[in-house]
Amino acid sequence: MKTKQLMVAAIENGTVIDHIPAEKLFSVVNLLHLDRMKTAVTIGYNLPSQELGTKSIIKMADKFFNDEELNQLAVICPNLTLCIIRDYEIVEKRTVALPDELRGIVKCTNPKCITNNEPMRTHFHAHGPERAALKCHYCNTVIALDDVKLVKKP
Amino acid sequence: MEKRSLVTIADHSREKIEYLIQMAQEFEKHPNRRLLEGKVVATLFFEPSTRTRLSFETAANRLGARVIGFADPKVTSGTKGETLKDTIMMVSNYADIIVMRHFLEGAARYASEIAPVPIVNAGDGANQHPSQTMLDLYSIYKTQGRLDNLDIFLVGDLKYGRTVHSMLTVMHHFNPTFHFIAPEELAMPEMYKQFCREHGIRYVEHTEFDADVISGADILYMTRVQRERFTDLMEYERVKDRYLLKLDMLSKARPNMKILHPLPRVNEIEYSIDENPHAYYFEQARNGLYAREALLCDALGITLDDIKNDKTIIA
Numbered sequence: 001m002k003t004k005q006l007m008v009a010a011i012e013n014g015t016v017i018d019h020i021p022a023e024k025l026f027s028v029v030n031l032l033h034l035d036r037m038k039t040a041v042t043i044g045y046n047l048p049s050q051e052l053g054t055k056s057i058i059k060m061a062d063k064f065f066n067d068e069e070l071n072q073l074a075v076i077c078p079n080l081t082l083c084i085i086r087d088y089e090i091v092e093k094r095t096v097a098l099p100d101e102l103r104g105i106v107k108c109t110n111p112k113c114i115t116n117n118e119p120m121r122t123h124f125h126a127h128g129p130e131r132a133a134l135k136c137h138y139c140n141t142v143i144a145l146d147d148v149k150l151v152k153k154p
Numbered sequence: 155m156e157k158r159s160l161v162t163i164a165d166h167s168r169e170k171i172e173y174l175i176q177m178a179q180e181f182e183k184h185p186n187r188r189l190l191e192g193k194v195v196a197t198l199f200f201e202p203s204t205r206t207r208l209s210f211e212t213a214a215n216r217l218g219a220r221v222i223g224f225a226d227p228k229v230t231s232g233t234k235g236e237t238l239k240d241t242i243m244m245v246s247n248y249a250d251i252i253v254m255r256h257f258l259e260g261a262a263r264y265a266s267e268i269a270p271v272p273i274v275n276a277g278d279g280a281n282q283h284p285s286q287t288m289l290d291l292y293s294i295y296k297t298q299g300r301l302d303n304l305d306i307f308l309v310g311d312l313k314y315g316r317t318v319h320s321m322l323t324v325m326h327h328f329n330p331t332f333h334f335i336a337p338e339e340l341a342m343p344e345m346y347k348q349f350c351r352e353h354g355i356r357y358v359e360h361t362e363f364d365a366d367v368i369s370g371a372d373i374l375y376m377t378r379v380q381r382e383r384f385t386d387l388m389e390y391e392r393v394k395d396r397y398l399l400k401l402d403m404l405s406k407a408r409p410n411m412k413i414l415h416p417l418p419r420v421n422e423i424e425y426s427i428d429e430n431p432h433a434y435y436f437e438q439a440r441n442g443l444y445a446r447e448a449l450l451c452d453a454l455g456i457t458l459d460d461i462k463n464d465k466t467i468i469a
Contacts, residue, residue, distance in 0.1 A: 112279050114260040118238055138260025139281055142345075 011040070014061040016083040017073070022046050024077045025056035031072055031150070032058075039063060072105055074098045075148055078131075098145075100126050106134060107149045113139040122151060158453050159266035159273040163284040164320065168327035171291060171301075173458060177448035178292045178441070180461045185443065188466035189456060190219035196249035197223035198241070199276070200230070201257040205417065205439075206276050206285070210253045213446035218466070222249060239268055246271045251454055272453040280316055286416055287320040289445040293438040294373055297412040301325070305370055307333040309363065310377035310397050310422060312342040317416045318377060322346055325355075332357040335367065337393040339384060363397055369406035374399070374432075376415040376422045399423045404432055414438050 020028055025045055034041050042059040049055035064084065065073070073080060074096045084092040104121035115122045115138055123137035135142050163171070195214040199207050202225060211221050222245075224230055230241065238256070242265045245252055252269060254262060255276040262275035262282070277283040295301050306325065308318045312334050322332065323346075332350065334342045334357060341359070350357045360367055368374060379397055384390035399413065401424055412434040415423060419435070427433050451461065 110259060112257070112259050114238070114256075114258045114264045114278075117258050118264065120239070120264065136260065138263045139279070140259075 018081040020056040022054040110141040162282040178444040181444040181447040186468040188218035190217040193219040198254040289442040301328040304372045307371040309335040312336040313340040326353040
């Protein structure tokens with residue numbers, strides 16, 4: 001157990017994202033622009049996990065997420081665990097779930113969709129019995145979560 | 155007056171559909187009225203569709219409204235790079251209601267979110283065409299006396315045919331049995347078959363199209379098999395005549411059976427059928443006028459009671 005503790009060193013204040021499926025790690029790194037962060041970031045890749053087989057984990061000092069960032073995370077990999085740390089203690093632990101609606105986060109894959117032709121925000125609804133897809137509010141195109149592309153931010 | 159845009163009728167309840175059919179019945183009794191006198195109806199056709207535009211403009215004119223708009227996108231500022239939003243906001247200053255046709259999917263939904271006046275969707279790309287669906291429903295109701303428990307046969311291009319998809323989704327309130335008759339390349343997409351299974355709608359698939367198949371139908375809904383839909387033109391040549399409706403194929407048809415077609419027809423229905431009592435496609439197009447009179451009034455907040463007590467009827 002000692003080695004595990006060494007792999008994921010404690011932080012004073014910040015956020016820990018746990019239960020990232022190992023292969024999704026670099027998508028999350030890109031999404032959160034971790035390469036541009038100035039504070040300490042610890043990334044664990046291919047760690048053993050009872051639930052997932054292997055998982056990844058990211059610890060970010062002095063970083064707290066807003067709702068939009070959380071929604072983006074939920075699209076890339078639903079069911080992440082998020083721990084908010086203050087003064088070395090976990091003050092909040094929650095699962096990031098896919099919200100019912102996503103505005104301005106996901107790009108529609110239909111080139112003839114109005115959202116790809118007007119200066120406007122996209123709008124999607126969680127879709128399907130297992131919420132494994134998104135449905136465009138405008139053109140009704142259904143996109144599997146695995147195929148989702150995010151809107152490029154300027 | 156309440157603003158009630160019409161983007162799709164896929165989400166309409168059974169009650170709402172029956173209500174709109176009753177409205178259309180009133181307009182069929184008395185199509186000429188001054189109910190919309192003093193109103194300006196804008197028809198914005200970002201994609202040409204002469205048939206739909208004439209039908210909407212006739213509906214507006216027969217109710218006493220004045221009509222502005224454009225029939226051809228080449229004359230609009232869209233070609234100068236104006237956004238849909240700017241065009242809609244500009245026209246909203248002039249008109250009480252906007253009827254729009256657009257080549258982009260979701261355009262009507264977006265317009266309805268930004269416009270201060272109601273939007274009526276006259277077709278947005280491959281997405282929705284609610285006034286066509288409404289006139290199809292009205293035609294079925296008129297010819298069969300009901301919408302419930304009918305055997306509806308959909309023939310031709312079931313893969314891309316927007317009208318057959320709308321029909322499928324909206325009929326789920328009425329316990330239909332569908333028969334899908336199409337070449338393999340243009341078969342009903344899996345997502346619509348799944349919709350049927352989820353909603354307990356029975357369906358049967360055929361590739362044959364003959365008198366025996368047709369004998370089970372209350373409604374025979376024909377669509378155009380378009381050459382440009384085929385990747386393999388040999389395949390097109392092989393199947394195009396198999397879905398041509400010929401007079402002798404009606405020999406075993408039920409007496410109440412009616413043939414519908416959203417028009418334009420190219421070669422799906424033999425001209426000799428036009429005089430046959432089963433043919434209904436031209437009357438169907440006329441029903442479009444009454445259905446569109448109903449949709450315009452409903453979008454402008456005019457109720458069935460208003461129409462029944464209307465004192466503006468022109469004899």
